[in-house]
Each structure stands twice: as C-alpha cells, then as structure tokens.
Amino acid sequence: MEGRPMRILIADDEPDILEIISYNLGKEGYEIHTAKDGNEAIEKAKLLNPDLIILDVMMPKKTGMEVCQILRTQPLFQQTLIIFLTALSDEASQIKGLEYGADDYVNKPISPKVLTSRVNALFRRLQTKVSEDSSLVLGNITIDPVKFMVTIDSADVVLAKKEFELLYLLAAKPGRVFLRNEILSQVWGNDVIVGDRTIDVHIRKIRQKMGVDCITTVKGVGYKFDV
Amino acid sequence: MEGRPMRILIADDEPDILEIISYNLGKEGYEIHTAKDGNEAIEKAKLLNPDLIILDVMMPKKTGMEVCQILRTQPLFQQTLIIFLTALSDEASQIKGLEYGADDYVNKPISPKVLTSRVNALFRRLQTKVSEDSSLVLGNITIDPVKFMVTIDSADVVLAKKEFELLYLLAAKPGRVFLRNEILSQVWGNDVIVGDRTIDVHIRKIRQKMGVDCITTVKGVGYKFDV
DNA sequence: AATTTGTGTAAACATAGCGTTAACATGGAA
DNA sequence: TTCCATGTTAACGCTATGTTTACACAAATT
Known part of the structure; x- marks a missing residue:
C-alpha cells in the first residue's frame, strides 16, 4: 500500500x-x-x-x-x-x-x-494533497469522502448521505466496535433524538446496497467494520 | 481571476x-x-x-x-x-x-x-498551482475557458457566463462533490445572496444545453461532474 | 433612442426518494 | 420457555431538488 x-x-x-x-x-x-x-x-x-x-x-x-x-x-x-x-x-x-x-x-x-x-x-x-485523495482502501472496498463514492471491485455503489456517513465512521477505524450511542452522536449529533430502530435500518440498507457483508453486529454493544 | x-x-x-x-x-x-x-x-x-x-x-x-x-x-x-x-x-x-x-x-x-x-x-x-486558463478535456467533452466554449464530439455548445463558470468549477475536479455553499462562494462570491433554487436552475440549463448528463446530484450534499 | 435578444434570479409548484417510524419476525441467551 | 436485542419490511411525511414560468435588466441590434 x-x-x-x-x-x-x-x-x-x-x-x-x-x-x-x-x-x-x-x-x-x-x-x-x-x-x-x-x-x-x-x-x-x-x-x-x-x-x-x-x-x-x-x-x-x-x-x-x-x-x-x-x-x-x-x-x-x-x-x-x-x-x-x-x-x-x-x-x-x-x-x-x-x-x-x-x-x-x-x-x-x-x-x-x-x-x-x-x-x-x-x-x-x-499525502492527501498530492493524491487529492483521502479515501479509505479496505481490501477490495474503496470509500472516497471527497467524491462521496463507494467502490467494490471497481463497481460503484451509490449510498445516501446518512448511509455514507455511517459507513465512513465505521470504516475509518476498521475492527473497532462503535456503540450505538457513539454512532448516534457522531452521525446524527447530540441534540437529535431518533428511534431505536433507525440505526439498524440504515445498517441494513448499507449491507443490502454493498452486497458484501462488511459490517458485523456485536450484540449488546454495537457495530464494527470488518477488515 | x-x-x-x-x-x-x-x-x-x-x-x-x-x-x-x-x-x-x-x-x-x-x-x-x-x-x-x-x-x-x-x-x-x-x-x-x-x-x-x-x-x-x-x-x-x-x-x-x-x-x-x-x-x-x-x-x-x-x-x-x-x-x-x-x-x-x-x-x-x-x-x-x-x-x-x-x-x-x-x-x-x-x-x-x-x-x-x-x-x-x-x-x-x-496551494495547488493549477494553470487557470487551461482547457479541460474529459472524454468527448472539451471545456475551453479562454474561448469560453464547450465542445461535445466536435459540436459546439453555447453556455452563458454563469453556466460556464459553474460547469468549469465542477469539471476542474471531476468526480469531486462540491457543496452548494462551495459553489455559491466560488461562482457567485461570498457577499452575494441568491435564492435557494438559483443553483438548480443553472444546473438544469447546463444539463439541457449539453444534452449529455454529465452532472450528478448528491442529495443533501451537492453536485459533481461525472468522469 | 427604440427594439430585440438573452442572461440571471425569483417564485411557485411538482416530485422523487431520504430518513424515520412502526409493526412484526427472528434468533440467541438465561 | 421467555426475554431482549437486532433484523426486516412497508409505509409515509418531509425535505431537497427538479421544473417551469415570469420578469428585471443588460447587451446587442436597428
């Protein structure tokens, strides 16, 4: 790399x-x-x-x-x-x-x-200036925050804004488990209050759109991005 | 400039x-x-x-x-x-x-x-030293800031000033998403205040005149030029 | 100057799809 | 089993954007 x-x-x-x-x-x-x-x-x-x-x-x-x-x-x-x-x-x-x-x-x-x-x-x-590219590369998955684009094996995946932000958060520290609270405050902000199932639904959509299952559930704790 | x-x-x-x-x-x-x-x-x-x-x-x-x-x-x-x-x-x-x-x-x-x-x-x-007046060539599309002209497959497309500036901004960094704020301050300037729909209208005109759909909307984020 | 043409912006309305909720399903742990 | 956390799906309101029209104004033409 x-x-x-x-x-x-x-x-x-x-x-x-x-x-x-x-x-x-x-x-x-x-x-x-x-x-x-x-x-x-x-x-x-x-x-x-x-x-x-x-x-x-x-x-x-x-x-x-x-x-x-x-x-x-x-x-x-x-x-x-x-x-x-x-x-x-x-x-x-x-x-x-x-x-x-x-x-x-x-x-x-x-x-x-x-x-x-x-x-x-x-x-x-x-580094980020020269390549104009601060994208995360994780195996065959590339996540480019500047282009707002996810690529899997050179095939584009289109994610909505919240989906992208959530994925980016997890993928920025692969393997690390993010608590639900943590995800909420980072992606949604502290003041916003949303229902229990909101995160799950977004996770589901990401999994669906990506095809590959790169997000693991750690039951009772949160989610993490698989390496 | x-x-x-x-x-x-x-x-x-x-x-x-x-x-x-x-x-x-x-x-x-x-x-x-x-x-x-x-x-x-x-x-x-x-x-x-x-x-x-x-x-x-x-x-x-x-x-x-x-x-x-x-x-x-x-x-x-x-x-x-x-x-x-x-x-x-x-x-x-x-x-x-x-x-x-x-x-x-x-x-x-x-x-x-x-x-x-x-x-x-x-x-x-x-600072990136990008020569300001260099024409952009993106596939079959050529954008020449000196002649103020856009060519698609050797067919000329005539854009108005603001339309051209907007297109040039996006096309200068193909793939990169430009926030609405960013576009406003670059093309319109910081002090100018224009209505919400102004950018959209210009985008629409560009899309219409160009025929090819080379500008993608990233909802909630901004616009980008397709590679 | 008068006329014509075109540009840039605003306003009003249409619409797609995002984000969320709610309701129900599932599966593992105690 | 029972409970609880998460998965799944569909539905829906709402926001961001698309679209069209109108108009002030500048530029070009006569």
Whole structure:
C-alpha cells in the first residue's frame, strides 16, 4: 500500500542532536540522511532530493535560513517540506523563518516525540494533497469522502448521505466496535433524538446496497467494520 | 481571476482572543467566522465548510479535541485544516493534538503575528498551482475557458457566463462533490445572496444545453461532474 | 433612442426518494 | 420457555431538488 519511505535530510552541527533525531525518525520508518553544516545540507539536498529537510538555524558555513532561501529559489525544492530547528525562540525569528518558506518552526530543546508528531502531521497533510485523495482502501472496498463514492471491485455503489456517513465512521477505524450511542452522536449529533430502530435500518440498507457483508453486529454493544 | 479568499472558523470562549485573532487574520484577507464553544464550532463548521478551523482546546460544551475528533470522522472534513490553540504547553497534549488529526498546535499566549505566519504557511503548502486558463478535456467533452466554449464530439455548445463558470468549477475536479455553499462562494462570491433554487436552475440549463448528463446530484450534499 | 435578444434570479409548484417510524419476525441467551 | 436485542419490511411525511414560468435588466441590434 505504501510507496517508498519518505526521505528526510537533517542538518545540524551538533552530533548529539543529529543522532537523537535520526534515531527517532528512523524508528518511524523514514529514510534518514544527515548533514553537519549549511553547505553540506545544500549538496546533499541536491543529491538526494529529500521530501523533508530539517534545518538547524545556527550552523557553520551557511545558516539554516540561508540554506532555505537558496533551495526555495530552485524549482526542484519548491514543494520540499522544510522545518526549522532553533534555540532562538523569539517571535521575530519564528515569523522570519516561516516567511522564508518553512513549513514549521520548532524550538530547541526539542522533544523527539513532538518533532516526530509534527513531521508525521506534515506528511499526512502532504499525502492527501498530492493524491487529492483521502479515501479509505479496505481490501477490495474503496470509500472516497471527497467524491462521496463507494467502490467494490471497481463497481460503484451509490449510498445516501446518512448511509455514507455511517459507513465512513465505521470504516475509518476498521475492527473497532462503535456503540450505538457513539454512532448516534457522531452521525446524527447530540441534540437529535431518533428511534431505536433507525440505526439498524440504515445498517441494513448499507449491507443490502454493498452486497458484501462488511459490517458485523456485536450484540449488546454495537457495530464494527470488518477488515 | 483570483480564487475566493480562504475561509477560517475560529473557536474560542474568550472574546478578547477571538477578536484579536479575527482582526489579524482578517487583515491578511481571510474570511473570518467565529464560534464561542465546541457545539457552536461544529454547527458553524457544517454550515460554512471552512478551509481552516482554529480550535481552542479548553472550551465549554465540547473541548477542541472533541470537536476535532467529531469532525474528522465525517467525510466532509477530511481535507479541512485544523490548528489547536492552547495554554497546555506540555508535550503530551501537543502530541495528542497532532495525532488527533490537527495540522498544527500553537501554545498560548499567542502572538497574533506568529499565528498568522503559521496560517499562511499552511495555506501556502496547500496551494495547488493549477494553470487557470487551461482547457479541460474529459472524454468527448472539451471545456475551453479562454474561448469560453464547450465542445461535445466536435459540436459546439453555447453556455452563458454563469453556466460556464459553474460547469468549469465542477469539471476542474471531476468526480469531486462540491457543496452548494462551495459553489455559491466560488461562482457567485461570498457577499452575494441568491435564492435557494438559483443553483438548480443553472444546473438544469447546463444539463439541457449539453444534452449529455454529465452532472450528478448528491442529495443533501451537492453536485459533481461525472468522469 | 427604440427594439430585440438573452442572461440571471425569483417564485411557485411538482416530485422523487431520504430518513424515520412502526409493526412484526427472528434468533440467541438465561 | 421467555426475554431482549437486532433484523426486516412497508409505509409515509418531509425535505431537497427538479421544473417551469415570469420578469428585471443588460447587451446587442436597428
């Protein structure tokens, strides 16, 4: 399902930091490369064409800001994600960094976990943007919230709005059981009051239209989407 | 032919903060809407379908996290940008926030300028550089925005301005569902107020003139161009 | 200017099908 | 068995959309 791992270039002059970040992002499955100063960062960026570049602001040879500025002028690096890493926590630097074309600006001392979360968030957003497609793919079933369309083995299934919303809720976390209350408040909202059988009827219609039985009843508890 | 301004929904229970942020982002040319608690945020989000939602974490009725969670399970809010705003600067909350599906996490006290920079950075990244005046070719249908002409199987179809704009909007992203609100703000503009049936009438005229039924209704949601 | 033609919007009515309810069926657990 | 949770079906009100007509207004033509 996933393509190649995302490639990250980390540039910092402190070996300790390089190591910590490399270790933590490597653990997430990213492909990690490092550089120890501004010039090396630019060289390696051109060589590797990474998806994300993490730049320490204070580096020998060239500062992170300079590196960013140089890279951003090149067409190849317009789309590359850039995160600044810095001990300068003052507001002006941060604004300057972001206006230089960075996508995020993280202050030192860095929590590796926070950095990882931010990296993940950036990639998550990029993914949905590039493919224009945040659809759920579960085996031979595809659920596309943007097109409001369900496809089973390349055959379209047309669902009504509520049916679709309900299916999407379940399918977003396959295997997880959703309580009836939970379903009600998510799909119908908290204030709306509907009868007992309403959910069942919708479930039934979904099952019917889909042909495949991908929704399991957990009696006394709720419903779940089968993997 | 610049696109409409990005629409931002800000939810916070402190009126001062709402005002400061509204003012600063408004200055940047964004279209601003506000909510003062979690429930109102959800309501307005559904109503306005904003491009970005800024959520205070600590709010009455529902917390920002809850709002985010609820919206993210709905098909319509998969692509919406979300920023958390919070006084909780601890690392765990931040990670949790980002993993809830937020795109950024900003600590209070907020510098309006920093927030603005971050908002700009998010939108900058999202921007798709679609050459505006390129003609669309979809099967046997050609839509040429320069000549203002639609051709089906080498037979010309003459559309009026609004009809053309509407068709072009839908056809630019074939398959994607456009909400009625979305269509209104894109084709008619944000300030213009027109009656409920106006869109339908235009859709009808397009369908009539085109002969081919290339526009599908998704009841309760909007319209889409068939691939 | 007067005339004609066409566009965009509103208003009024028609209609399909969505969402819900109600009534009854079924099946498993105690 | 009896009970309770869910399945199933049909019916129906209502809402969102389709359709048509009318009209103000702009644009084009004379």
